[in-house]
Amino acid sequence: MAGQGTYVEESFERDTRYIPTRITADGRDGFPVEAGRYRLAVSRACPWAHRTTIVRRLLGLETVLSMAVAGPTHDSDSWTFDLDPGGVDPVLGIAKLKDAYEARPDGYKPGVTVPAIVDTTTGQVVTNDFAQITLDFSTEWTAFHRDNAPDLYPEALRAEIDEVAELIYQDVNNGVYRCGFAGKQESYEKAYDRLFARLDWLEERLATQRYLVGETITEADIRLFTTLVRFDAVYHGHFKCNRSKLSEMPVLWAYARDLFQTPGFGDTVNFEHIKAHYYEVHTDINPTAIVPKGPDPSGWLTEHGREALGGMPFGQGAPPGSVAAGEEVPSLEQDRG
Structure with a gap:
């Protein structure tokens, strides 16, 4: 899911520490929008990841942003690509999404969450901020929107x-x-x-x-x-x-x-x-x-x-x-x- 949960005075509080870099049209926040460079990792089970699959489809980004779909269940360690042949994502070449998180040089600790966008040139997760990802799809990926795509964030x-x-x-x-x-x-x-x-x-x-x-x-x-x-x-x-x-x-x-x-x-x-x-x-x-x-x-x-x-x-x-x-x-x- 998006963010790990903790308990504060017996109530649930979501951990909202996300990777601060973004994928933007001009690359100002770490990574530039490029067709074919990134892979969106999701699970069909997760509501936070589900947002990204809907927006990606409505805007027609399928041809420029590929998608890795993890299985619906996972252990405390990681989401896994057990739906793929051999249990390995065919593009990223990994069995666990955790591998793409651990490839980051900063040793990101809050947890292995979906959605996550992986830079296929390095194998590293570059963003997992689910709320910002869909807004960026609407405002930063405009060069790759399909013809007659809706404006989801007017x-x-x-x-x-x-x-x-x-x-x-x-x-x-x-x-x-x-x-x-x-x-x-x-x-x-x-x-x-x-x-x-x-x-x-x-x-x-x-x-x-x-x-x-x-x-x-x-x-x-x-x-x-x-x-x-x-x-x-x-x-x-x-x-x-x-x-x-x-x-x-x-x-x-x-x-x-x-x-x-x-x-x-x-x-x-x-x-x-x-x-x-x-x-x-x-x-x-x-x-x-x-x-x-x-x-x-x-x-x-x-x-x-x-x-x-x-x-x-x-x-x-x-x-x-x-x-x-x-x-x-x-x-x-x-x-x-």
């Missing part, structure tokens, strides 16, 4: 996007983890109340507008979606976020289905990887490591009716094309009654 709306995204991060994205890893009842209940208060706020906000900020999909929507898509499958039960299922919150459920059915969103979701990660890796919460069969994901394909609120998913842009070969995820079509 300059006129950035202040509002940042404000909404921060609320979502604190109360929802990280809030579910505060519930799941709370060390005592009081901490859990405080996190639980904070989470559902924010979800109620989002229900109200999205009742009259199709997207979180403005008339199109923005960075804020992507950041909320990756938590919502995991909510019923994982957070409701595994993390004890059980006041309501997503499917019992009518506005958020319709909003999430609207995004899921938009190219670039549902076609990056792998529910089996998501469930395998949380239920098999978090043995402190789920000691048996049994992975539940449900819930039935076919509801994600049902009509949502959000078009009536107006708005255009990609603004003046257009949807992305087909998923790149080798990057497909299991389809839900067979589950559609």
